[in-house]
Amino acid sequence: MMRRILGQLANPQLLALAGVLLINWLLFPNFFRITWQDGRLFGSLIDVLNRGAPVAILAIGMVGVIATKGVDLSVGAVMAMAGAVAATLVVAGYPAPIAVAAALTVGLLCGLWNGFLVAVLDIQPIVATLVLMVAGRGIAQLITQGFIVTFNDPVLIFIGTGSFLGLPMAAVIAIVLLVIVTLLVRKTALGLFIEAVGVNRAAASLAGIRSRMLLLYVYGLSGLCAAIAGIIVAGDIRGADANNAGLWLELDAILAVVIGGTSLLGGRFSVPLAVVGAIIIQAMNTGILVSGFPPEFNLIVKAGLIFLVLIIQSPLAGRLFPARLRPVQEARK
Amino acid sequence: MVDADYALEARGIIKVFGNHVALDNVDFGLRAGEIHALLGENGAGKSTLIKILTGAYQPTTGQVLADGVPVAVDNPQQAQKHGIGTVYQEVNLLPNRSVAENLFLGHQPTRFGLVDRRKMERDSRDILERYGLDIDPASELGAHSVAVQQIVAIARAVELSGKVLILDEPTASLDRNEVERLFEIMRDLRAKGLAIVFITHFLDQVFAVADRVTILRNGKRIETRALDDVTRTDVVRLMLGKDVAFSGATGVQDARPLGEVLLDFRNYGRKRSVHPFTLSIHKGEVVGVAGLLGSGRTEMARIMFGADAADEGEVHFEGKPVSIARPTDAISKGFGFCPEDRKAEGIFGDLSVRENIIIALQGKLGWFSALNRDEQMEIAGKFGEAMDIRAASLDMPIKLLSGGNQQKVILSRWLATDPAFLILDEPTRGIDVGAHAEIVRTINRLRDEGLALVVISSELDEVVAYSSRIVVMRDREMVAELSGKDINPGVIVQAIANHKEGTAS
Amino acid sequence: MSRSLRPLVATAIIFIIAYSLAVMQFPGMFSTRVLGNFLTDNAFLGIAAVGMTFVILSGGIDLSVGAVIGFTGVLVAVLISWAGFHPLSAFAIALLVAAIFGGVMGLAIHYMQVPAFIVTLAGMFLARGGASVITQDSVPISHEFYSWISSLIIRLPGGGRLSFIGLTMVAVFIVGALVAHRTKFGSYVYALGGNPVSASLMGVPVARTTVGVYMLSSVLAALAGIVFSLYTSAGYPLAAVGVELDAISAVVIGGTLLTGGYGFVLGTFIGVMLLGLVQTYIIFDGTLSSWWTKIVIGVLLFLFIVLQRLIFAASAPGEKAAEKG
Amino acid sequence: QDISGKVVGFSQIGSESGWRAAETSVTRQEAEARGVDLKFADAQQKQENQIKAIRGFIAQGVDAILVAPVVATGWDEVLTEAKEAEIPVVLLDRGVDAPEDLYLTSVASDQVEEGRVAGQWLVDTVGAEDCKVVELQGTVGSTPAINRKQGFEEAIAGHDNITIARSQTGDFTRSKGKEVMEGFIKAENGGADICAVYAHNDDMAVGAIQAIKDAGLKPGTDILVVSIDAVPDIFTAIAAGEANATVELTPNMAGPAFDVLAAYWADGTEPEKFIITESKLYTSADDPAGEYERRKDLGY
Numbered sequence A: 001m002m003r004r005i006l007g008q009l010a011n012p013q014l015l016a017l018a019g020v021l022l023i024n025w026l027l028f029p030n031f032f033r034i035t036w037q038d039g040r041l042f043g044s045l046i047d048v049l050n051r052g053a054p055v056a057i058l059a060i061g062m063v064g065v066i067a068t069k070g071v072d073l074s075v076g077a078v079m080a081m082a083g084a085v086a087a088t089l090v091v092a093g094y095p096a097p098i099a100v101a102a103a104l105t106v107g108l109l110c111g112l113w114n115g116f117l118v119a120v121l122d123i124q125p126i127v128a129t130l131v132l133m134v135a136g137r138g139i140a141q142l143i144t145q146g147f148i149v150t151f152n153d154p155v156l157i158f159i160g161t162g163s164f165l166g167l168p169m170a171a172v173i174a175i176v177l178l179v180i181v182t183l184l185v186r187k188t189a190l191g192l193f194i195e196a197v198g199v200n201r202a203a204a205s206l207a208g209i210r211s212r213m214l215l216l217y218v219y220g221l222s223g224l225c226a227a228i229a230g231i232i233v234a235g236d237i238r239g240a241d242a243n244n245a246g247l248w249l250e251l252d253a254i255l256a257v258v259i260g261g262t263s264l265l266g267g268r269f270s271v272p273l274a275v276v277g278a279i280i281i282q283a284m285n286t287g288i289l290v291s292g293f294p295p296e297f298n299l300i301v302k303a304g305l306i307f308l309v310l311i312i313q314s315p316l317a318g319r320l321f322p323a324r325l326r327p328v329q330e331a332r333k
Numbered sequence B: 001m002v003d004a005d006y007a008l009e010a011r012g013i014i015k016v017f018g019n020h021v022a023l024d025n026v027d028f029g030l031r032a033g034e035i036h037a038l039l040g041e042n043g044a045g046k047s048t049l050i051k052i053l054t055g056a057y058q059p060t061t062g063q064v065l066a067d068g069v070p071v072a073v074d075n076p077q078q079a080q081k082h083g084i085g086t087v088y089q090e091v092n093l094l095p096n097r098s099v100a101e102n103l104f105l106g107h108q109p110t111r112f113g114l115v116d117r118r119k120m121e122r123d124s125r126d127i128l129e130r131y132g133l134d135i136d137p138a139s140e141l142g143a144h145s146v147a148v149q150q151i152v153a154i155a156r157a158v159e160l161s162g163k164v165l166i167l168d169e170p171t172a173s174l175d176r177n178e179v180e181r182l183f184e185i186m187r188d189l190r191a192k193g194l195a196i197v198f199i200t201h202f203l204d205q206v207f208a209v210a211d212r213v214t215i216l217r218n219g220k221r222i223e224t225r226a227l228d229d230v231t232r233t234d235v236v237r238l239m240l241g242k243d244v245a246f247s248g249a250t251g252v253q254d255a256r257p258l259g260e261v262l263l264d265f266r267n268y269g270r271k272r273s274v275h276p277f278t279l280s281i282h283k284g285e286v287v288g289v290a291g292l293l294g295s296g297r298t299e300m301a302r303i304m305f306g307a308d309a310a311d312e313g314e315v316h317f318e319g320k321p322v323s324i325a326r327p328t329d330a331i332s333k334g335f336g337f338c339p340e341d342r343k344a345e346g347i348f349g350d351l352s353v354r355e356n357i358i359i360a361l362q363g364k365l366g367w368f369s370a371l372n373r374d375e376q377m378e379i380a381g382k383f384g385e386a387m388d389i390r391a392a393s394l395d396m397p398i399k400l401l402s403g404g405n406q407q408k409v410i411l412s413r414w415l416a417t418d419p420a421f422l423i424l425d426e427p428t429r430g431i432d433v434g435a436h437a438e439i440v441r442t443i444n445r446l447r448d449e450g451l452a453l454v455v456i457s458s459e460l461d462e463v464v465a466y467s468s469r470i471v472v473m474r475d476r477e478m479v480a481e482l483s484g485k486d487i488n489p490g491v492i493v494q495a496i497a498n499h500k501e502g503t504a505s
Numbered sequence C: 001m002s003r004s005l006r007p008l009v010a011t012a013i014i015f016i017i018a019y020s021l022a023v024m025q026f027p028g029m030f031s032t033r034v035l036g037n038f039l040t041d042n043a044f045l046g047i048a049a050v051g052m053t054f055v056i057l058s059g060g061i062d063l064s065v066g067a068v069i070g071f072t073g074v075l076v077a078v079l080i081s082w083a084g085f086h087p088l089s090a091f092a093i094a095l096l097v098a099a100i101f102g103g104v105m106g107l108a109i110h111y112m113q114v115p116a117f118i119v120t121l122a123g124m125f126l127a128r129g130g131a132s133v134i135t136q137d138s139v140p141i142s143h144e145f146y147s148w149i150s151s152l153i154i155r156l157p158g159g160g161r162l163s164f165i166g167l168t169m170v171a172v173f174i175v176g177a178l179v180a181h182r183t184k185f186g187s188y189v190y191a192l193g194g195n196p197v198s199a200s201l202m203g204v205p206v207a208r209t210t211v212g213v214y215m216l217s218s219v220l221a222a223l224a225g226i227v228f229s230l231y232t233s234a235g236y237p238l239a240a241v242g243v244e245l246d247a248i249s250a251v252v253i254g255g256t257l258l259t260g261g262y263g264f265v266l267g268t269f270i271g272v273m274l275l276g277l278v279q280t281y282i283i284f285d286g287t288l289s290s291w292w293t294k295i296v297i298g299v300l301l302f303l304f305i306v307l308q309r310l311i312f313a314a315s316a317p318g319e320k321a322a323e324k325g
Numbered sequence D: 001q002d003i004s005g006k007v008v009g010f011s012q013i014g015s016e017s018g019w020r021a022a023e024t025s026v027t028r029q030e031a032e033a034r035g036v037d038l039k040f041a042d043a044q045q046k047q048e049n050q051i052k053a054i055r056g057f058i059a060q061g062v063d064a065i066l067v068a069p070v071v072a073t074g075w076d077e078v079l080t081e082a083k084e085a086e087i088p089v090v091l092l093d094r095g096v097d098a099p100e101d102l103y104l105t106s107v108a109s110d111q112v113e114e115g116r117v118a119g120q121w122l123v124d125t126v127g128a129e130d131c132k133v134v135e136l137q138g139t140v141g142s143t144p145a146i147n148r149k150q151g152f153e154e155a156i157a158g159h160d161n162i163t164i165a166r167s168q169t170g171d172f173t174r175s176k177g178k179e180v181m182e183g184f185i186k187a188e189n190g191g192a193d194i195c196a197v198y199a200h201n202d203d204m205a206v207g208a209i210q211a212i213k214d215a216g217l218k219p220g221t222d223i224l225v226v227s228i229d230a231v232p233d234i235f236t237a238i239a240a241g242e243a244n245a246t247v248e249l250t251p252n253m254a255g256p257a258f259d260v261l262a263a264y265w266a267d268g269t270e271p272e273k274f275i276i277t278e279s280k281l282y283t284s285a286d287d288p289a290g291e292y293e294r295r296k297d298l299g300y
């Protein structure tokens, strides 16, 4: 038992996270300092959680999609749409719960639309979701008419910037989602079915798995997660910025999932590790910020990180490292 | 053992996958002008050995020699340069490209540096003609049946084999005539001095063409002998490492009373797939389905299971009309289906053996009543043992198992759901004698336990052995239903061949 | 008609219909000027899309092309304007750098067995970041060679002009089509996209082909970058952001299957022209906000995909009809 | 002069910020007021799209073209084409590196001056006290980011008490502005060391203000906030004492442009080559609440 837990801790994702945090600490000695202030925790690590939350939430939705051998490129655009819907509704005088519900519904519908294209019309996921990726942001702009729709609704603002038990609300939402989704896939057979569909959809159908419904759910969840992230991001800046909200975040989310060890070819997946992936990305972003690096280098550092993580995960490294450093599944034997 | 006139030789090959030794110090020599059969149970290491000979795998230790000289075969391309042509076990061509391109990929004729398509297609036509295939070389390979694809694969390998031709179960999806033609070509090539490796599970075929035989068991080479020196029983004994009585069953068609009707298909059919057929299936009987390749047996099975929806007729289950429009409908009534194409439709390659076994049961239970790990282990362990599934661990990915063991896993998957009706499409294809007997025994046992079974098989002896009735398919139509004394190969062949010139053998 | 040809024909027919409808509404769109502009304005996109076609045919994807275009523009501009290189030697250097860049991505994809999506995403960050590190400014290029190239214009009656870069694109398409359909390399690319395992067992040099495909894509992206620098006489690190998505859209609209193995270079040409047509139409209309461009392109993508789905009734290779429930 | 019925093409950069959205709607209003048929094309931040749009306008034979160029370089060829087609071109809000005879005039603010005004305000405000400034840059490589940085640095040059301690890009957006500011606060001793934040646009400043508040500090007092654009939301902040100063960039570039065009069409009057709009500084002394009301319907 102990060995198994140790084995799990020694996986490349957590090692990478530790590495990034260590570098941050070297560059910025106060990185781990956390203080209590105005009823909330305050510090760079908390920022990592808070800022990483939207991508983590996207990754929670994305990981299921990727496990079914799909990908959802539309999440960034769906974030923009959800934010736009929530903001325009509260500005038009609707109560916040209705605005939030409407935004979530829009996200869910977008997800189901993607699921419909993938599951029913059998369109390759990249293309299917490319449609909403392109059109979705346009629709979001149509809703806001291109303006940043600002609001002062306390509920939305709380979702974006409030805190609960000292933790930023965004991080709390991400953690709750992580727990719910992890339980949902691991305590039921959903996870197994998702993996089965990802590995061999034809065989899954013949084995009595309703792969169409499953894909609909999975994409629906991804859309829902995107909407949640969209509301958080809008609440954070007290405004819906259809142009920039979630821009290119789909790539970060996919990256997070891949860093989390889920193959883009579908199959085995892990929700917690995808979230770890999101945190790694954010830890690096925050590290660049606090260490005072010139901004021109941001992208290069990011590219470097990707290669680093990929090299650690690749089969090549498997041969160089002792077996116990390799991913969990193999090490378990 | 060292023999200078070996055209191709493997010496001291050890191949380890993870912690599984697939080949253990194997020597294998191939002379020019011989047909050398390579035999062994499923998972004995035959395919692995030839993959090493052809550069698809690298040996952990050991050497490959051509004409007595050590050579490095780092990839299949180099093997081709050494004049080795190979048909791998699965049809491994490119369904998205034309037939001609599949034949010539890698060595297309060129003019001014560009591929000369006209010449390529002309040459292809000539080549295919030798195999009795009259198809448009420019057509997409994927549009043709598995059998045609198999022949194209063989033709390609023959074209590439300047010196050595390797055939890993090439006959699995061919009919008698096609097999005969393949043998002619093999003999012809042998006469021209080629060295040929032939892997199959059909002992008849081995004795029909091969000169020598090498037998592998559990990754070890057991024997290499001239075929003249051995008998069938010797071979089987060597393969299994023990004596087995041939289950050369002559049919248990004693007039056992049939159970009550479980399923009743009435004018059941699907346009452009299967003509409407009428068939009732009783509890405790095996209905065998015979027919030539492409006669629509698989399609019939698929609509019975709801994998394709029927658009005509009706079906009654236990006397009541039901709708079976999708596999879940069928499964909820206790159906099970082992598909013909194991790799594409049967196994979940990356999932564990355990998950592969429990998945249908779990599908039936639904998401919320998930089996926990221990329950899964118990179920998988039970069937693993009952079916004698040989896997290092139930947690290893099923894709690492040999074909026969994969088939047993899929059968276990359905048995775990406690089915009332099983459809088995070619359950014994590409399976060794031991596993074969195992599966036939299982079929018999299930029937005796009161299950209804539909079994599709191309091996007439086998169908005859366990079927209570036999349905014959031809041109996507059910043309005969045989029972009682009619259940013998002769009658079946008659029924298949009826109105067709010269197919009866 | 062969199955894989049908989407191509459908795309071509739709282009003709769409263009006719547009001309009916705005007769000005049927002029040599607009037609000439189609070639010139889409030259860099077209060239990059040819590379993308190869990548997609091989079953991969290349997200780095937009960044490589931007990087090449900056590199060329800096070499010419700051370091005083002759444009031709600057071009050679840029193409070489791109070849190495693409080659490394290909090596990583093949030997590290990492999905192309991720490797080229890292490549995108690297190239874009590299460009901003070299300069953050837009660097103008004023060299007589550039003016000379710009002056190479065939004037058509009716105010139209066939520019050097437009014709370059046409040439790249022709060569691309020849390579794809008439060379061994081309057949290897299709083989890889069809089934990499089979391809390898059939003796396709998988490593070399993979590296070659990404090299080709990067080199063509660099060529597109050069064309872009000729087009704007400058190098700008933020140039061509998101062009990879336009290129992918063009390839998809042109009837190439994103899973690889099926498609035509010519289809991509029509795809590029169709995207250009949408933009030109919206410019002619002149009342639509930018979000309508996005929505229309999204809708178009959708229509095409569905249409191709209907025509190309069989599903992706390997996943046959067992889909129910 | 009456210019109604004229067809004018407007190639806008995009709608990436509140200010730009306002410019678009003001341009539309101005066109409508004058009866001009405005053809609008939005380039989504891409120069290639702008070139396409201009070519499209030329092919349509419009009477004039307005361009808000996304970058300064690369316009020679397409402007030459416009000139050959005898279509006057007016540049809005940014200049280009092209021969001056290729366009009629350029209506723009002086972005370096904007930075300078902001910097000067800071110099005047802090006097001789030491002041560590953190800077929120615009999109890396964009012209306004480069110019506004330059102007600000010019203004504080020679005042050794004022230093730029940290400078990162906030991509001109609120959310990035907020995130970057959070990082700055952590890096600078919980914000205690920061004396002022200079944001290249108001959107980032609004984000930064929230970050400062979240850190338990008072924006406008503990940390001075100065930015550029003068969008409505910053006036709300100034009125609340959370921001200190903003430099106006007027969204009405089209008004002067149409006036110039009207004169040009009437009798071929060649206007001045550069029409510079005013870079006016607004602080709490300038009736921020009133400014907010004046602007809130302009479409920011």
Ligand SMILES: Nc1ncnc2c1ncn2[C@@H]1O[C@H](COP(=O)(O)OP(=O)(O)OP(=O)(O)O)[C@@H](O)[C@H]1O
Pocket: B017, B018, B020, B022, B040, B041, B042, B043, B044, B045, B046, B047, B048, B049, B089, B400, B401, B402, B403, B404, B430, B431, B432
């Ligand atoms: N890539 C692989 N990784 C791990 N184990 C493998 C791999 N390929 C084969 N094996 C294992 O090696 C053993 C030999 O397999 P091989 O495919 O050579 O058997 P075979 O004799 O061809 O069997 P069959 O008659 O079923 O085709 C099997 O136990 C199989 O599980």
Ligand SMILES: Nc1ncnc2c1ncn2[C@@H]1O[C@H](COP(=O)(O)OP(=O)(O)OP(=O)(O)O)[C@@H](O)[C@H]1O
Pocket: B144, B145, B146, B173, B291, B292, B293, B294, B295, B296, B297, B298, B299, B300, B340, B426, B458
């Ligand atoms: N006359 C024909 N022309 C073209 N293709 C055919 C023809 N008959 C059958 N086929 C194709 O051959 C394939 C094999 O058919 P099917 O699977 O029904 O045969 P089967 O009797 O089950 O044979 P098997 O022994 O392979 O299971 C099918 O894909 C079918 O489309």
Ligand SMILES: [Mg+2]
Pocket: B046, B047, B048, B089, B168
């Ligand atoms: Mg084998």
Ligand SMILES: [Mg+2]
Pocket: B297, B298, B299, B340, B425
């Ligand atoms: Mg069959």
